[in-house]
Amino acid sequence: xxxxxxxxxxxxxxxxxxxxxxxxxxxxxxxxxxxxxxxxxxxxxxxxxxxxxxxxxxxxxxxxxxxxxxxxxxxxxxxxxxxxxxxxxxxxxxxxxxxxxxxxxxxxxxxxxxxxxxxxxxxxxxxxxxxxxxxxxxxxxxxxxxxxxxxxxxxxxxxxxxxxxxxxxxxxxxxxxxxxxxxxxxxxxxxxxxxxxxxxxxxxxxxxxxxxxxxxxxxxxxxxxxxxxxxxxxxxxxxxxxxxxxxxxxxxxxxxxxxxxxxxxxxxxxxxxxxxxxxxxxxxxxxxxxxxxxxxxxxxxxxxxxxxxxxxxxxxxxxxxxxxxxxxxxxxxxxxxxxxxxxxxxxxxxxxxxxxxxxxxxxxxxxxxxxxxxxxxxxxxxxxxxxxxxxxxxxxxxxxxxxxxxxxxxxxxxxxxxxxxxxxxxxxxxx
Amino acid sequence: xxxxxxxxxxxxxxxxxxxxxxxxxxxxxxxxxxxxxxxxxxxxxxxxxxxxxxxxxxxxxxxxxxxxxxxxxxxxxxxxxxxxxxxxxxxxxxxxxxxxxxxxxxxxxxxxxxxxxxxxxxxxxxxxxxxxxxxxxxxxxxxxxxxxxxxxxxxxxxxxxxxxxxxxxxxxxxxxxxxxxxxxxxxxxxxxxxxxxxxxxxxxxxxxxxxxxxxxxxxxxxxxxxxxxxxxxxxxxxxxxxxxxxxxxxxxxxxxxxxxxxxxxxxxxxxxxxxxxxxxxxxxxxxxxxxxxxxxxxxxxxxxxxxxxxxxxxxxxxxxxxxxxxxxxxxxxxxxxxxxxxxxxxxxxxxxxxxxxxxxxxxxxxxxxxxxxxxxxxxxxxxxxxxxxxxxxxxxxxxxxxxxxxxxxxxxxxxxxxxxxxxxxxxxxxx
Numbered sequence: 040x041x042x043x044x045x046x047x048x049x050x051x052x053x054x055x056x057x058x059x060x061x062x063x064x065x066x067x068x069x070x071x072x073x074x075x076x077x078x079x080x081x082x083x084x085x086x087x088x089x090x091x092x093x094x095x096x097x098x099x100x101x102x103x104x105x106x107x108x109x110x111x112x113x114x115x116x117x118x119x120x121x122x123x124x125x126x127x128x129x130x131x132x133x134x135x136x137x138x139x140x141x142x143x144x145x146x147x148x149x150x151x152x153x154x155x156x157x158x159x160x161x162x163x164x165x166x167x168x169x170x171x172x173x174x175x176x177x178x179x180x181x182x183x184x185x186x187x188x189x190x191x192x193x194x195x196x197x198x199x200x201x202x203x204x205x206x207x208x209x210x211x212x213x214x215x216x217x218x219x220x221x222x223x224x225x226x227x228x229x230x231x232x233x234x235x236x237x238x239x240x241x242x243x244x245x246x247x248x249x250x251x252x253x254x255x256x257x258x259x260x261x262x263x264x265x266x267x268x269x270x271x272x273x274x275x276x277x278x279x280x281x282x283x284x285x286x287x288x289x290x291x292x293x294x295x296x297x298x299x300x301x302x303x304x305x306x307x308x309x310x311x312x313x314x315x316x317x318x319x320x321x322x323x324x325x326x327x328x329x330x331x332x333x334x335x336x337x338x339x340x341x342x343x344x345x346x347x348x349x350x351x352x353x354x355x356x357x358x359x360x361x362x363x364x365x366x367x368x369x370x371x372x373x374x375x376x377x378x379x380x381x382x383x384x385x386x387x388x389x390x391x392x393x394x395x396x397x398x399x400x401x402x403x404x405x406x407x408x409x410x411x412x413x414x415x416x417x418x419x420x421x422x423x424x425x426x427x428x429x430x431x432x433x434x435x436x437x438x439x440x441x442x443x444x445x446x447x448x449x450x451x452x453x454x455x456x457x458x459x460x461x462x463x464x465x466x467x468x469x470x
Numbered sequence: 471x472x473x474x475x476x477x478x479x480x481x482x483x484x485x486x487x488x489x490x491x492x493x494x495x496x497x498x499x500x501x502x503x504x505x506x507x508x509x510x511x512x513x514x515x516x517x518x519x520x521x522x523x524x525x526x527x528x529x530x531x532x533x534x535x536x537x538x539x540x541x542x543x544x545x546x547x548x549x550x551x552x553x554x555x556x557x558x559x560x561x562x563x564x565x566x567x568x569x570x571x572x573x574x575x576x577x578x579x580x581x582x583x584x585x586x587x588x589x590x591x592x593x594x595x596x597x598x599x600x601x602x603x604x605x606x607x608x609x610x611x612x613x614x615x616x617x618x619x620x621x622x623x624x625x626x627x628x629x630x631x632x633x634x635x636x637x638x639x640x641x642x643x644x645x646x647x648x649x650x651x652x653x654x655x656x657x658x659x660x661x662x663x664x665x666x667x668x669x670x671x672x673x674x675x676x677x678x679x680x681x682x683x684x685x686x687x688x689x690x691x692x693x694x695x696x697x698x699x700x701x702x703x704x705x706x707x708x709x710x711x712x713x714x715x716x717x718x719x720x721x722x723x724x725x726x727x728x729x730x731x732x733x734x735x736x737x738x739x740x741x742x743x744x745x746x747x748x749x750x751x752x753x754x755x756x757x758x759x760x761x762x763x764x765x766x767x768x769x770x771x772x773x774x775x776x777x778x779x780x781x782x783x784x785x786x787x788x789x790x791x792x793x794x795x796x797x798x799x800x801x802x803x804x805x806x807x808x809x810x811x812x813x814x815x816x817x818x819x820x821x822x823x824x825x826x827x828x829x830x831x832x833x834x835x836x837x838x839x840x841x842x843x844x845x846x847x848x849x850x851x852x853x854x855x856x857x858x859x860x861x862x863x864x865x866x867x868x869x870x871x872x873x874x875x876x877x878x879x880x881x882x883x884x885x886x887x888x889x890x891x892x893x894x895x896x897x898x899x900x901x
Contacts, residue, residue, distance in 0.1 A: 060760045064618055067685065070804060071617050168615065174761050176615030183614065184599065184607030186502055187495055187781030254498065312767055315746040329491045329778035330605050333768035336743055337761060347760035350618030364795050373501060 040113075042075040043357050046106030046137075048082045048128055049119030050099075053142050053169070055091050056346035057116060057353075062093070068350070072357045080106045082119075107131040114356055116349060117141040118169075126150060133157045133165070138356040138365060142169035142349055148243035148259040151250060152372065159369040164359060166352035166368070171244045172197055172321045174337030174344030176351060181251045181325070182368075188327030190252040193291045194466070195323035196316050197244040199339045200228045200235035201267050201287040205275075205304075206317045209284060214272050227319060237266035238287060238302040245289030248323070249300045253293040255376040257300045262289075263381040265303035274461050277391065277432050278306050281417070284314040288466060292384075298376040299384055305466035306389050306434075382441040387416065387465035389434050390447065393457040396429040400455045404431065407453070411446040413438050428457060434465060471544075473506040474788050477537030477568075479513045479559055480550030481530075484573050484600070486522050487777035488547060488784075493524070499781070503788045511537045513550075538562040545787055547780060548572040549600075557581060564588045564596070569787040569796060573600035573780055579674035579690040582681060583803065590800040595790060597783035597799070602675045603628055603752045605768030605775030607782060612682045612756070613799070619758030621683040624722045625897070626754035627747050628675040630770045631659045631666035632698050632718040636706075636735075637748045640715060645703050658750060668697035669718060669733040676720030679754070680731045684724040686807040688731045694812040696734035705892050708822065708863050709737050712848070715745040719897060723815075729807040730815055736897035737820050737865075813872040818847065818896035820865050821878065824888040827860040831886045835862065838884070842877040844869050859888060865896060 047054055058078055061068065069075045081098045082105070083090070090099075106112050107128055115132040117125055117139065125146050132139050139158065141147065147154075147170045158165040168178045172195075181190070196202050200222065207218040219236070222228035234240045242262040249257040267287050278285045283306035292299035307314050312334045316322040321339030326332050338344040359365045394400045401420065408415055417434040435443060443462075451459050478485055489509055492499065500506045512529045513536070514521075521530075537543050538559055546563040548556055548570065556577050563570050570589065572578065578585075578601045589596040599609045603626075612621070627633050631653065638649040650667070653659035665671045673693040680688040698718050709716045714737035723730035738745050743765045747753040752770030757763050769775040790796045825831045832851065839846060848865040866874060874893075882890050 056760075060618065064620055064759070067620060068618055070685075071801065174764055176611050176761075176764075179615040180607050180611060183786065184610040184782040185778065186785050187491065187499055188778055189495055189498060254501075312746065315743065327778065328495070329487075329774045329781065330607075331769050331772070331775050331778075333605055333607075333766070335764070335766055337764035341762070343760045344762050347616065347619055347758065347762075350760065351615040354617050355614065358798070362795050362798060364793050367789070367793060370502065 042077045043360060044079045044111055044113045045076060045353070046080045046082070046109065046112040046115045047078050048106060048115060048117045050081050050083045050090060050094065051118065051120070052342045053118040053345045053349065054081070055094065056342035057118065057349050058094055060343065060346045060350055068354065072354050073361060074357070076353065076357055079112060080109065082106050103128060108135050112137060113360055114138040114140065114353065116353065117143060118349065120145070122146050122149065129154055130157060133161050133163055136161055136163060138163050138360055140166045140349055140352045140356055142167070142345055144170040144243045144247065148246045151247065152256050155369060159366060162366040164356055164365055164368040166356055167247070168352045169345050169348035171247050172323065172337065172339045173341065173348045174339060175321055175323055175335045176348065177248065177323050177335055178251055179351065180335065185325065185327055185330055188329045190325060190327050191293055192326040193248050193252045193323065194288055194313070196286055196313060196321050197289045197323065197339060198235055198241040198287060199319035199321060200232065201241070202316065202321070203227045203319050204236070205267060205270070205285055205287065208270070208272065208275050212272060215268065215270055236268055238264040241287060241289040241302040245291055245300055245302055248289070249291035249298060252291060252325070253298050253376055254370065254372065255298060255374070256372055257291070257298060257378060261300055261378045263301040263303070267304050270304055271461065274391070274463060277389070281306070281434065282309055283307060283465070284309055285463070286313060288313070290466065293376065296376055298378050300378060301381060301384065303464060305464050308467050311467050382444065384440050385437050386440060387435050387437045388443050389461070389463045389465055390459060391430065391432050391461040392450070392459045393428050394431055395455045395457070396427050397455065400429070401431060403453055403455055404450055407449045408435070408446050411442045413442050413446050473508045474791060475510045475542055475544045476507060476784070477511045477513070477540065477543040477546045478509050479537060479546060479548045481512050481514045481521060481525065482549065482551070483773045484549040484776045484780065485512070486525070487773035488549065488780050489525055491774065491777045491781055499785065503785050504792060505788070507784065507788055510543060511540065513537050534559060539566050543568060544791055545569040545571065545784065547784065548574060549780065551576070553577050553580065560585055561588060564592050564594055567592055567594060569594050569791055571597045571780055571783045571787055573598070573776055575601040575674045575678065579677045582678065583687050586800060590797060593797040595787055595796055595799040597787055598678070599783045600776050600779035602678050603754065603768065603770045604772065604779045605770060606752055606754055606766045607779065608679065608754050608766055609682055610782065611766065616756065616758055616761055619760045621756060621758050622724055623757040624679050624683045624754065625719055625744070627717055627744060627752050628720045628754065628770060629666055629672040629718060630750035630752060631663065632672070633747065633752070634658045634750050635667070636698060636701070636716055636718065639701070639703065639706050643703060646699065646701055667699055669695040672718060672720045672733040676722055676731055676733055679720070680722035680729060683722060683756070684729050684807055685801065685803065686729060686805070687803055688722070688729060688809060692731055692809045694732040694734070698735050701735055702892065705822070705894060708820070712737070712865065713740055714738060714896070715740055716894070717744060719744070721897065724807065727807055729809050731809060732812060732815065734895055736895050739898050742898050813875065815871050816868050817871060818866050818868045819874050820892070820894045820896055821890060822861065822863050822892040823881070823890045824859050825862055826886045826888070827858050828886065831860070832862065834884055834886055835881055838880045839866070839877050842873045844873050844877050
């Protein structure tokens with residue numbers, strides 16, 4: 040065969056981007072892989088939906104078997120989304136000995152291991168670079184270029200919507216609700232923003248990243264998740280005064296052969312490279328025992344950045360197809376890492392509480408922390424209103440999370456304490 | 471053979487780092503490539519030099535043929551440095567059908583094409599990730615993950631010493647000379663810092679990066695180079711006031727099938743991601759037609775970051791050795807891109823000049839610029855001393871460099887102008 044035959048499953052934003060980029064960059068792609076890569080069939084569901092006029096209508100099919108079980112298709116690209124149906128389609132494609140590329144984060148965050156094993160059994164590869172931060176080639180980098188490193192930490196801004204919201208809150212001093220309304224109006228947030236603002240989207244991505252970085256299995260269900268909906272203007276103001284920025288991070292750690300996987304807002308030092316990543320941009324910070332600290336920055340989503348990731352994978356899959364070295368990307372998990380419960384994780388905390396404005400209050404609070412083994416790094420008690428209520432802002436040293444939770448539960452019961460208003464983890468101290 | 475046999479040529483900082491990391495991460499490396507990678511021989515020149523006690527002395531040899539023409543060696547890692555001798559050794563290794571990995575920037579910046587062709591003729595691969603910014607896996611990323619992109623621009627902070635100096639000048643308001651002295655004392659600059667401060671080291675790196683990014687041949691000799699020795703405290707102060715940071719960048723552009731390759735100080739907007747890259751850290755910014763803007767950040771040098779790059783390459787070379795797919799990394803240059811002379815390059819300029827403090831001076835200067843087709847974006851004339859001399863600070867719009875040079879030559883001849891004191895390119899306007 041003088042060309043490689045691709046079946047595209049799905050023709051939404053990403054599918055259209057993939058098709059267009061394959062045309063626009065055909066010359067360099069053909070030269071680099073040695074053969075032309077040609078889209079032969081495109082599976083769509085909705086017969087009536089208007090399609091980009093650049094897409095030739097003779098490629099369109101409504102029958103999945105036309106691609107998945109078609110002997111004249113070598114490689115399948117799944118960009119339709121959803122979990123169950125895409126799972127079924129990818130299984131069929133692998134069983135029919137196709138190389139498979141997917142951009143499906145929801146699916147990979149749940150079923151990567153099963154699908155990779157099925158690919159392996161069939162002597163084929165499953166590629167999924169586009170499932171995490173399309174414009175950042177992190178999975179290929181972890182699997183290849185940084186493969187000789189033991190990765191201790193992978194941590195990133197991996198959701199554009201929440202980074203946009205936090206950036207606006209920080210730069211314009213607006214409330215979460217105000218900025219969210221603007222973001223929806225501008226199309227930076229969906230009208231139902233739950234998956235983004237509650238951290239679910241980031242949780243899927245950190246599950247995938249942790250799986251690759253630590254060579255183990257972490258699924259979406261293993262990730263501790265907290266979103267940004269409770270972040271207030273005051274928290275952002277205090278963060279600034281203390282030398283921090285508030286960001287929503289996905290964090291994976293690999294310490295003593297136990298893994299951590301969590302998504303939550305953090306105070307991060309202003310001089311950390313992640314602190315300067317603003318608006319809808321994403322960035323992923325990786326710490327390896329040889330490479331040291333490194334960071335990868337780019338667009339997390341969008342038609343063309345995601346197409347870039349799909350096409351990078353497609354070129355790898357094609358090269359293996361042409362050289363008959365398919366199946367070589369498989370990594371068997373030899374040793375599964377236990378995943379720590381959030382209560383066992385070590386972090387520092389920022390907390391803010393309303394207390395009675397009378398002498399001796401702080402001593403009582405400090406005693407509770409001390410009794411729980413929590414040591415205090417910094418305290419401020421300067422902002423008072425005239426209602427007899429004072430505010431205490433406090434940052435702890437790093438300690439097991441359980442101890443902080445127990446302390447705060449006890450502190451909330453003190454009669455001098457009206458309310459603990461904020462609890463946010465401090466991820467990276469000053470550099 | 472149950473293991474893969476490596477010959478290490480050179481045992482300086484990088485060679486020692488490679489040996490140690492191969493031991494420390496042996497478990498994950500063996501698991502990932504499927505066989506143990508074992509260093510069998512290490513070539514050193516100086517018999518009397520003290521070596522790290524972790525290096526087994528029975529591996530040491532003083533005879534290059536013990537590695538280069540040894541049938542019991544599969545892969546050669548060259549980390550000895552120098553150009554001529556390393557060239558000879560690598561040619562011998564490739565001719566004897568070894569896979570070759572090198573960290574040798576000086577060599578690759580001159581002879582990459584010839585060596586890659588020799589590798590190809592012998593059905594072997596030449597890998598050189600470690601030749602540019604060890605802690606940033608940029609070459610693998612360009613060759614693989616971003617391979618489907620047309621790269622329009624690659625631009626980076628790719629010399630740690632000069633970035634350290636400029637960072638200190640910016641943050642502490644010190645002069646170039648003061649900071650250089652400190653940097654030498656602290657070991658951040660060599661006692662002869664020429665290769666760094668004159669931009670030669672960065673020029674070698676941008677030659678290599680441009681070669682890969684634009685799929686053409688760019689050698690060290692093709693790169694326009696200006697160093698940082700003329701940057702003054704005042705330039706840094708004006709940059710700050712105008713919203714810029716002064717950085718030394720390596721810049722490659724690919725526009726209308728002509729390439730640019732240059733190293734020089736720039737004013738770069740404070741909100742550009744490169745502006746936040748400080749101290750000895752490196753970062754490389756890449757703009758592709760699918761991926762958009764992306765940036766890769768990490769350590770540029772050092773024992774372990776460079777070892778990380780060498781070992782990443784070693785694992786690729788090993789996989790191809792085991793799968794018998796050697797030689798697949800070759801990229802033939804189909805179309806050589808013409809390299810623009812610096813006079814043809816389009817950029818904006820910042821310039822500063824001492825003029826007589828009399829009316830009408832600026833009109834004369836503006837007339838000269840206008841006659842040469844240079845349009846002015848911004849002028850300041852606020853800093854005067856009491857000697858009858860005023861200072862004009864001026865930023866142009868983007869224009870062909872030749873026009874600015876001709877303008878400045880004419881302006882220096884004006885009787886109202888005492889001296890043009892600074893000329894620095896403005897690389898990225900406000901975002």
